[in-house]
Amino acid sequence: MDLGFTFLLVANGILIGxxxxxxxxxxxxxxxxxxxxxxxxxxxxxxxxxxAAVVAGAANSFWLGAAVAVAAMIGFSFLLERTVLRxxxxxxxxxxIMATIGLAAILRGTLPMxxxxxxxxxxxxxxxxxxxxxxxTLQPAQVAGAAVALSALVIFTWFFRSNRGGVAMRAMADxxxxxxxxxxxxxxxxxxxxxxxxxxxxxxxxxxxxMLGVDVQxxxxxxxxxxxxxxxxxxxxxxxxxxxxxxxxxxxLAAGYIDPLVGGGTxxxxxxxxxxxxxxxxxxxxxxTRRIERV
Amino acid sequence: MTAGSIAGPTLxxxxxxxxxxxxxSLNNVDVVYDRVIxxxxxxxxxxxxxxxxxxxxxxxxxxxxxxxxxxxxxxxERGEVTKGTILFEGQRIDGRRAHEVTRLGLxxxxxxxxxxxxxxxxENLVAGGHLIADAKAxxxxxxxxxxxxxxxxxxxxxxxxxxxxxxxxxxxxGRALMSRPRLMLLDEPSLGLAPMLVEEIFGIVSxxxxxxxxxxxxxxxxxxxxxxxxxHGYVMENGRVVLEGxxxxxxxxxxxxxxxxxxxxxxxxxxxxxxxxxxxxxRWLS
Numbered sequence: 001m002d003l004g005f006t007f008l009l010v011a012n013g014i015l016i017g018x019x020x021x022x023x024x025x026x027x028x029x030x031x032x033x034x035x036x037x038x039x040x041x042x043x044x045x046x047x048x049x050x051x052a053a054v055v056a057g058a059a060n061s062f063w064l065g066a067a068v069a070v071a072a073m074i075g076f077s078f079l080l081e082r083t084v085l086r087x088x089x090x091x092x093x094x095x096x097i098m099a100t101i102g103l104a105a106i107l108r109g110t111l112p113m114x115x116x117x118x119x120x121x122x123x124x125x126x127x128x129x130x131x132x133x134x135x136x137t138l139q140p141a142q143v144a145g146a147a148v149a150l151s152a153l154v155i156f157t158w159f160f161r162s163n164r165g166g167v168a169m170r171a172m173a174d175x176x177x178x179x180x181x182x183x184x185x186x187x188x189x190x191x192x193x194x195x196x197x198x199x200x201x202x203x204x205x206x207x208x209x210x211m212l213g214v215d216v217q218x219x220x221x222x223x224x225x226x227x228x229x230x231x232x233x234x235x236x237x238x239x240x241x242x243x244x245x246x247x248x249x250x251x252x253l254a255a256g257y258i259d260p261l262v263g264g265g266t267x268x269x270x271x272x273x274x275x276x277x278x279x280x281x282x283x284x285x286x287x288x289t290r291r292i293e294r295v
Numbered sequence: 296m297t298a299g300s301i302a303g304p305t306l307x308x309x310x311x312x313x314x315x316x317x318x319x320s321l322n323n324v325d326v327v328y329d330r331v332i333x334x335x336x337x338x339x340x341x342x343x344x345x346x347x348x349x350x351x352x353x354x355x356x357x358x359x360x361x362x363x364x365x366x367x368x369x370x371x372e373r374g375e376v377t378k379g380t381i382l383f384e385g386q387r388i389d390g391r392r393a394h395e396v397t398r399l400g401l402x403x404x405x406x407x408x409x410x411x412x413x414x415x416x417x418e419n420l421v422a423g424g425h426l427i428a429d430a431k432a433x434x435x436x437x438x439x440x441x442x443x444x445x446x447x448x449x450x451x452x453x454x455x456x457x458x459x460x461x462x463x464x465x466x467x468x469g470r471a472l473m474s475r476p477r478l479m480l481l482d483e484p485s486l487g488l489a490p491m492l493v494e495e496i497f498g499i500v501s502x503x504x505x506x507x508x509x510x511x512x513x514x515x516x517x518x519x520x521x522x523x524x525x526x527h528g529y530v531m532e533n534g535r536v537v538l539e540g541x542x543x544x545x546x547x548x549x550x551x552x553x554x555x556x557x558x559x560x561x562x563x564x565x566x567x568x569x570x571x572x573x574x575x576x577x578r579w580l581s
Contacts, residue, residue, distance in 0.1 A: 090371055164421060164433075167414065171422035174411040177368050180393040181403045183426035183474060289413050 017248025042222015233288020412456030
């Protein structure tokens with residue numbers, strides 16, 4: 001077996017994995033604070049990707065595109081919370097889940113209507129020169145994406161551990177009514193959680209868009225969120241990182257070693273095989289919150 | 296309807312005592328759930344400062360609903376106050392949202408403790424001090440809660456979900472204390488606890504009330520223990536206040552003895568079935 005080739009696959013897998021973790025983070029933030037499962041996470045990534053590409057193309061500035069995308073997602077999240085999610089507060093969780101599925105379809109339909117269906121380029125201001133690390137050759141877009149992902153993950157880990165707002169959000173996820181009796185303005189923190197997810201998703205959209213190009217297909221990366229969060233645990237940031245890394249590496253190894261033997265395609269479903277296995281062994285993920293049962 | 300009018304002699308007529316300034320007063324409060332289910336019917340009560348007021352009654356009498364109406368969490372259960380007023384230190388608080396009521400200086404300890412299970416003991420206290428802006432004051436609040444409940448300090452890094460029932464109850468009270476309330480609503484703190492623990496917790500509650508210049512409204516089914524630490528008491532049935540009076544008078548009241556202390560005139564215990572039968576015969580609720 002060629003060790004250099006394996007290394008390359010693993011290194012690429014790690015970079016991609018961190019970028020998966022970034023998207024999964026958006027999902028985890030919402031679940032952690034509001035207990036809602038956001039089935040529109042892929043569209044939450046696609047939409048700011050398209051916005052960034054359109055603005056960057058028109059203004060000829062990547063940074064402007066990225067900034068507008070982030071700002072637009074914050075605005076969108078607040079609006080969404082106010083108009084759709086707040087009225088569903090106190091209803092069964094399934095109502096919110098259904099609403100996000102509907103939202104996904106709406107975003108997938110309206111954005112191409114507004115901005116066209118043809119793929120748009122979104123180039124990072126880094127050049128295309130591959131980065132050489134030892135014997136490895138890495139794509140700059142991937143390295144940048146992984147770096148952005150890593151910083152977002154560190155910031156949010158700190159936030160939930162040490163910031164009082166973060167503690168209040170975790171309290172709210174545990175028991176909304178009790179949290180509100182502690183003075184936590186539940187509706188406001190709901191909106192915050194969605195806005196934070198919006199920011200993370202916008203970053204994900206920009207970084208993924210820079211790597212893959214931007215069109216409606218970008219929403220498909222959202223599908224990878226499920227194996228990532230099931231492996232790592234729905235409400236754990238550390239779990240999202242680990243889940244992302246596992247999915248990224250497994251995917252790359254499958255692409256490098258199994259695909260040539262069977263004619264391709266295993267890359268796309270290998271993470272799901274792991275996901276199903278994980279559900280059987282540790283239903284709450286590797287770092288997810290166990291249901292506490294006292295006896 | 297006047298409290299106590301059906302149950303025989305009224306224990307205390309509110310108008311013959313000088314009107315003590317109450318921290319909290321409910322005047323003819325009706326609560327409706329889901330827009331149709333009338334749960335509280337004209338409830339009036341007052342909580343006096345610096346003392347424990349007891350709210351007694353059987354399951355489903357409306358005690359918890361009364362507390363939720365006061366603290367404002369009713370809205371999240373699709374209930375609302377449709378009639379009457381609730382005044383906290385002279386301000387109307389009916390219809391306000393829970394976090395606003397908390398900001399005014401009122402804290403609630405929920406039935407079943409409701410600690411944040413996946414937060415550590417200390418994080419629970421931090422969450423309880425959410426409204427305190429100053430980080431140093433939060434620190435002091437945590438120390439004060441540890442002072443009253445030293446066992447919480449030993450468990451500070453443990454997840455609250457893994458604490459024992461008694462420790463969780465202490466945490467729930469310590470957490471409510473964090474916002475420096477002037478009125479604390481306690482919903483069945485004795486629920487599911489061993490008698491010795493109940494005694495300990497009741498002792499700490501009366502200590503708290505005495506030292507922190509706190510008023511407390513204590514909802515309980517454990518009437519005997521409650522009436523020993525309370526100054527005044529109300530008895531609810533079917534969403535109404537049916538009896539009220541000073542705690543010692545309530546303790547001596549034959550109906551209270553019969554229904555809530557489980558004693559008859561000779562002091563012998565009666566079975567619940569007899570009590571129910573007696574109740575049906577007397578129909579003191581009308």
